[in-house]
Amino acid sequence: MNLRRRTFESLLIVAAVFVLALCVGCGAAGSAAPETSSVGKGAAPPPGSPTILLSANLQTVVAGQLTTLSWTASNASSISFAPALPAPEERQLTLPTGSETFPPSGTTTYVATVTNSNGQQASANLTITVLPVQFDFSAEPDTIQPGGTATLSWASQGITSLSIDQGVGDVSSLLPNGSLKLSPGATTTYTATATAQSGAKLTQQVVVSVAQPPVPTHPIKHIIVMLQENRSFDNYFGVLGAYRAARVPGATAADIDGFDPNLALKTKTGKLVKPYHYKTVCTEAFVFAWNESHAYMDLQPPDTFLNTDFSNAKFLMDKFPQNVNLTTKDPDGTRQMGHYDQTDLPYYYELATQFATSDRFFSSVPTNTNPNRMYMFTGTSFGHRDDDTPGSAGWSQKTIFRALNEAGVSWRYYYQDSDIYLSDFADYYRSDVKPKVYNISNLYSVLSSPTADDDLPQFVFIERAGSTGLDEHPENNIQSGAALVQKILSALMKSTAWQSSAFVLTYDEGGGLYEHVPPFQVPPPDDIAPILASSDVQGRFNLSGLRIPIMVISPWVKPHFVSHKPRELTSILKLVETTFNVPPLTRRDAWADDMTEFFDFTQPPPWKIPPALPTQPTSGVCDPSQEVGPTF
Incomplete structure (x- = not known):
């Protein structure tokens, strides 16, 4: 078993x-x-x-x-x-x-x-x-239709007794490992109480939800989303066009809107710098948020960020090096202009070439990490424009996870280290949410099972591994982060769930790195204005953030596809909502495009057997002292 x-x-x-x-x-x-x-x-x-x-x-x-x-x-x-x-x-x-x-x-x-x-x-x-014991308790699947069956399973070491409530009783005779099938008539929380040899008691819970799940109108049964950290499109994929043109018959470098390699921008110290290839796979971090992000854009008068219509606005996108934090290693402030290529990230370059990408995908709001992750979870930052910290009860805004529960859609949230952003929200502490937060080891276990296509939830969110330096944040080794993504994707591609899955890999925001494509106008998600001081750039929540990389990986995506339709993070919410019939959270995700352009369900899946992909190297030099670019 x-x-x-x-x-x-x-x-x-x-x-x-x-x-x-x-x-x-x-x-x-x-x-x-x-x-x-x-x-x-x-x-x-x-x-x-x-x-x-x-x-x-x-x-x-x-x-x-x-x-x-x-x-x-x-x-x-x-x-x-x-x-x-x-x-x-x-x-x-x-x-x-x-x-x-x-x-x-x-x-x-x-x-x-x-x-x-x-x-x-x-x-x-x-x-x-x-x-020093092991006790793992799970339910597979954890969402069943009325009359359906779920299996409670446990694996243990050093546990001497085990009991489960809801009428199950003492199952100590089935230690160390065991399972049993149940058919609850309603959504039920099962609590397992284990006693270790020392006498200490451990109590773990699972929820088996009973619901009539929506039936997708296409073959995608599972949507997996992974949101890494702080990368602009130009920083990762500014030279993807030339690589793709050499790999795809009939493609040209102009199919992807990359940066102009001859464009020179002025630094804080008055020197000029052009886009250049990094010599290091990590750099020093950038200090930026709402004000710096708006300054980068260099919006030309008479327009201001209080406009309600940006259709005729002109953004020069030329102030990045003039708004960077200078450091001892980077005294002129050139490091925003650096970029990577296929020699650094061969796995990502081939993924984006063989599967699908977009050169018009943006973060949700022009500022730093947490407000954009708020949009990913709730369709709004409910007024926040900086990395604010919640009170002990967490933010009360409704998350996509609660909405999925209400719609009868199965889901899991996987953490990899101490980054558990969902715990910033009050929803995390709900009895029907918290038991669906799993360690990433469970995902590998599910994917390795012959019943993975039945057991993998309909929606999976994979939290970034920031505390262990695998989130691709500028000061972390990008190759190590990309290798982790390859490990996860390889497990999916080898599983029985691959045939009915879509994996969306993107980034929360641009990280202060150079990006030549201006933002686009979006509807405010609600009636909550940005929380701003009088000294802040005055604006609204009606502009997207800056352009970010995205890869959509599935047997069903159009091969070698490049989308040019403007979208931001809430389009991922819209894809989930459209696929599983979940009501929108805010006006922003209600308006967003649902990303179905990336897929073709009229033909047999072109990538039923995944293409050969290069192994992501991790041998690059990680040395911020080599981060600076040439000036003139």
Whole structure:
């Protein structure tokens, strides 16, 4: 029997224990030794002194399992953790409350320290224990039609007893590995309680949804989306046209709108720089957001970013090097103009050539990462134009995942490391959402099964692996990130699910890298205006972000296809909504094109057998000291 393993969040039966150490008067030169006390064991702290409490929904986990560490502070102006929490780079620790969700790499004691405006400090510590046992609990499939059957499966090591609620009872006799078939009459949450040899208890949940799923009007049963980080189209595919022309009979370099290699732009220091080929597969990062993104465009008067109609507007797209953060390694600010080619990214160049791409695909809003990921999940950034951090309850905006549940569509969200952006949203904590968040190992397990076409959900979102440097962010090795994508795609192409799948690979935004194609006008997603200060560039949510790479991979895509129709990230939402009959989330995705132009369902699938693809190398030089381009 083939078992599909599942590592996911659970609820601990034992509440988290914390120790509070209070430091009064510390932080000033010549002050007395800190005074410490424990909550509940002494007098209340003096008025105005900071306090900090820590808790975790899971204080005992198995390797790869997520826990949420939460804090509540008072009279504090800053907070820090030792060791640092493995949080995504865009996240800031919030006060007075906050939380981070991550998979601990090993048993760790986290110490939180808060400081008030007088320099007084308080600390709390909490230990997350990673047990040297294995316990994976899964349901395949986790969405069934009325009268259908799901299989509950478990795999374990070091577990001595196991019971499942909802009338299933004690299944210890089936340890270490086992399964059973169930036919619930309604959507049901199953809780498995496992006892380790040490006596510690682990509780994991799965949800089996009972729904009448929509029947697609075409052969695509599964849509898999992966959103990597911070790349402009020119940066990755600015020279794709020439490569494709050499590979596809009848194609020309002009089929793809790449940059002009002879265009020279002025830098902050008054020098000129042209597009150049990077000598390094990683660079220093770029400091940019809403204001810089609008400055890059160089919108010409009399038009302003408060326009409601940009049909006659002129964007020069020439201010990138004049709005870059200068560094010791890049004193003139040339690195925005660098690009890669087929020698760096042979796998991507061949994917985009053999399958489908577009030279008019854009991010949703001209700013940095999180607002664009908000659009990917909700069809709007609900006013946000920067990498704002939510409160402990998460953003309340409805996500595509809740909408899929309401429409009876099966889905899973896969995380690869401590980047779990879905945990920024209140939807993540819903009982019908959180159990569908899986470690990436489950995806490989499902795809390796002979029943993958039945077990793979209708929608899959793969979160980027930013904390481990595999998200293709500028300061990370792009070749290592591309090799990870190849690993995932190769598993799909070898599976029985390939015949009915579409894989969409794109990027959240341009990352501050040079892009010569101006944005296009889009409808505001709602009536919420951008949250702007008086010193910010004043604008609306009626312009797309900058152009980004996209690859659409499926047996059913038109071979060698290049789309020239303007689209942005919410077109991916529209593809999912159109395929599975899901209502739109906002006015933006309701308006968006549904991407069906990429496919041809009138003929047998041209890529039923995938083409031969090169192995993505990882041997390139990663040295930011080689990032600069020639100036003149």
